[in-house]
Amino acid sequence: MSELAIIGANSKVVMHFAIKLDDGSAADSTRVHGKPARLTIGDGNLTPNFENCLLGLKAGDQREFTLEPADAFGEPNPQNIYRVEHSRFSADAPAEVGNIIAFTQPDGRELPGIIRDISGSMVTVDFNHPLAGQRVTFAVEILSVE
Structure with a gap:
């Protein structure tokens, strides 16, 4: 054996x-x-x-x-949390709390971000690992x- x-x-x-x-x-x-x-x-x-x-x-x-x-x-890194204008979202990728949306990076790679908050015209996106x-x-x- x-x-x-x-x-x-x-x-x-x-x-x-x-x-x-x-x-x-x-x-x-x-x-x-x-x-x-x-x-x-x-x-x-x-x-x-x-x-x-x-x-x-x-x-x-x-x-x-x-x-x-x-x-x-x-651990979550506060530098991986961004505020983005609500106007940057579309009907195909709506800004709704809890949604995970792929954002295209300058090098062409996609990075998933979780919508954590919507306040007025600003959307908080968390790029930390879930x-x-x-x-x-x-x-x-x-x-x-x-």
Whole structure:
């Protein structure tokens, strides 16, 4: 019987994961669509802290890791909150509290922002990660490691 590969630097990993909040609600899950995540350790798709939790695991392993905000999606940064003129929004992307709207950056990339407040002609848009400031639990099931 051959030994299973263990997750290390540059490993290609296929896994199911769920992100749970302290109140028990699920913020994200690959099982919802039945499509596992594929990633390479060290490619920047996961935070280093989350990658460190995966190191040493192998196919078949199931674990849960609870990460504090600074180790997961960071603390909210007040510099990522902007006030924008209401006139910059359209019927296709209306400024309504709670909406997530993609804003095109000067380099052509899109950055999602959450509408937090509308006051008169100004709209407050938060570009922090939606889970910034929250402690999260990652539940993972490793399907394969190369």
